[in-house]
Amino acid sequence: MREDKRQNRVRRQEKCSSHREVQLNQLANKTPPQTTISSLVF
Secondary structure: HHHHHHHHHHHHHHHHHHHHHHHHHHHHHHOOOOHHHHHHHH
């Protein structure tokens, strides 16, 4: 059961990260690199 939850979380993070990459790419187009790096932390 716990293993299942971990897999679900990983799957969710993968979905999130691909979406976040898109957002970061958009951010990188209009903001300095420092902002992009700080948003990567979250």
